[in-house]
Amino acid sequence: MADVNRGNRPLSPFMFGQYYRPQWTSMTSIANRITGLSLIVAAFLVVWYLAGLSVGGRSFEVANGVITSWFGDIVMTLSVYALWYHTLAGVRHLIWDTGRMLRVDQAETAGKVIVAAAAVLTVITVIVC
């Protein structure tokens, strides 16, 4: 039974590495989860900054120093990309939930659009802010 027509069936994503070929659909899906979870770092920095701002003095200097340091700049810039990516990927989920764009080619195209559009929005955000 075990070797009857293994066919050309998809493999579990948990076989990442030598058995699993990355696809736009699975990669944009896992990226949505990674970006969402990683936003806790920026959220922490923002709350720290607001707390420092509300207290003033030394507290503000430390919080402001951290969020505007070179490390803070890298974290915040990456987080802006993560935020836009996660937002757009969320929009894609909302569209999917209405039953639209569910064909594989449509989902792949939407994934490519999300990756590119998030980059454009990040550049705009960095310029405007």
Place this chain on the structure above:
Amino acid sequence: MAYMTDRKRANGLGSAHSGAHHHWQIIVSSVVLLVLVPLFVFTFGRVYGEPFEVALIYMSRPFPAVVAGLTILVGFYHFAIGARSAVEDYLGGWTRKLVLIGVNFLCLALAGYGLFAIARLALLPLPPM
């Protein structure tokens, strides 16, 4: 039966017998965040890194304060549910329980601290210039 919604029909049918509620909650909060996130990025994003007085006066204004407060409230709620589904996917047993408690603790603590900071910023009289 004819008048049941699709969500109600799916309720309790998964292997965990629950989860539709969390799914619906994350969708509703994502729609709210779709409005709040751009507003927050282009209010808070413009002002952090500015000198203390500038940032203080700006964040004390009603609109930036309300946007920041609502973004923190809904954002951490959204994160708590999203992180929960990730934890439930990858962890089990006691590790799962402890990490879930930790995630909720972190979200509640950061949200509480953030809301307190915004209330203080918005309600305390501005220092004399």
